[in-house]
Amino acid sequence: MIKGKVWKYGDNINTDIISPPAYLELSIKDAAQYTMAPIDPNFAKAYQIGDLFVAEHNLGSGSSRETAPLMLKALGVRTVIAKDFARIFYRNCINIGILAIECASTDKIRQDDVIEVDYLNGMIYNQTTKAHYSCHKIPEHIMAIINHGGLIQYLKDVELKTT
Amino acid sequence: MGFTMSEKIMAMASANDGINVHADDIIWVRISKAMMDDVLGPRLEIDDILTDLNASIWDKDRVVIISDHYTPPANVNQADIVKFTRDWANTHQVDHYYEFAGPCHQVMVEKGHVLPGEIIVGTDSHTCTYGALAALGTGVGSTEMAGVLATGITWMKVPRTIKAQWHGDLNAMVMAKDISLKTISVLGHAGATYKTIEYCGETIDSLIMDERLCLSNMAVEAGAKAGLIRYDAITAAYLEKFGVTETFEHINPDEDANYETVLSFDAQELVPQVACPHEVDNVKAVSDVSHVAIHQAYIGSCTGGRYNDLLAAATLLEGKTIAKGIRLLVSPASKEVYDRCLKEGILTILADAGATILASSCGACLGIHSGTLASGEVCISTTNRNFLGRMGSKSSEVYLASPLTVAASAVTGYITDPNAISGGIND
């Protein structure tokens, strides 16, 4: 179960928005202060650890740049929720240990709502509006990677041990 | 029920060889080649993770590293990144290292690093380009790449397949870029997420490899994992240049393969297309936006800077001059393309028309050097993305079109259908 205050964005938040190309040459830590800068320069300054990142359709489209989830992770983001994700961004999140959750009703979630996410049972509860939404349960093999803290620890613990 | 190309390729690479796999299965696959660039390659996490894992590269011969985004470097940061990448390749004894050779995907195919039936991962989303050679290329992040470097395997969900069939002959002044934009506009920019697009039909069969590469390159702009084109005589002839005589018919899709969707298009109805700001699926006929004035026209990138693209532009521009006050920038998609166009006089024709010839680089394509847009400027470009701020200022705008449309627009200073300009290749 995860609980937190919501940062809410709409459709097609692509990797050029999350991680603007102009700052790619900086380190992740330095680049992180420009996360979301093209549409919300306030995000990186005001984001508090524990807040949840919620968007609508096609979150993370565009580049394969892992800087996008890494910059989010550097700010403290551990959970992202969207109606659906772009493929590489989704994989990147899982591989670096960010829980990526699909929920068809994120249009009903608003900026600053406080929500509880029960990702094992596939349910989100909005404390602010008292509404319930269903979300995807995390598939088993993905939970295995998340439980190991991401792909690398998983490979260390499972794959590199057996090969 | 038969199998799609993705299912066949992934079955061959799966842990239990020969066992058939189906769309939606989640499997571990062996990777044939791993490609890293400078911007998202070793310097980003990968080096740290490998050190942390105390792992060495599983098979150095299967690793290719290409410094392309930051070559030639525009500042000290970029120069340091290229230096780091070069030194890293050296220390890790990766012999397949290239720099100043052009955008990575063109270098990969030109240097023979892409073979049909292979699964290739790259730290760049346009790794799907290799689908034109019937290889399942797909982009991955740094962490996943580090995992591949250490183990040679990764997890994948077998994608469902959308079959995009194109029938009939293309009209004059219409190119693969127009096919690509039209298909993406129908699918939507997320319409193929986690899926493969198989391009087929006699229109695709008759495309030369330069054109096929453009189609596969842009598959990710519909969200696709891969954009595959079946292996045929054109693929075989292309591979022969690298001494590959083996044939690969066995990876072509079965007649009764299981497709999620089948789309059918009539090439005869296709006119030059343009993707308007700020999404690749915001596509219109060029003639519908001909009032838009431009400041910059760009011919380049792993999408639209190949030999055939420059040849098409030169044929249209021969004996003409670009409009006053605008700039036409040309960056051949590789050093090889550059050299060939130089020898054949294509660069001279372009330069005589007023073009500035740039190094073979990613630079302008993502607004990091060599052609960055100022506030409020408009560019028409042969590249693959027109996202907000992609080529520079947040308030600049990028329109995506074919090399012929970009060349025609450079002549008038407005977005222009190449059919409105005389002297084109089909004139």
Ligand code: SF4
């Ligand atoms: S040319 Fe553009 S799209 Fe191609 S690899 Fe370089 S930056 Fe990416």
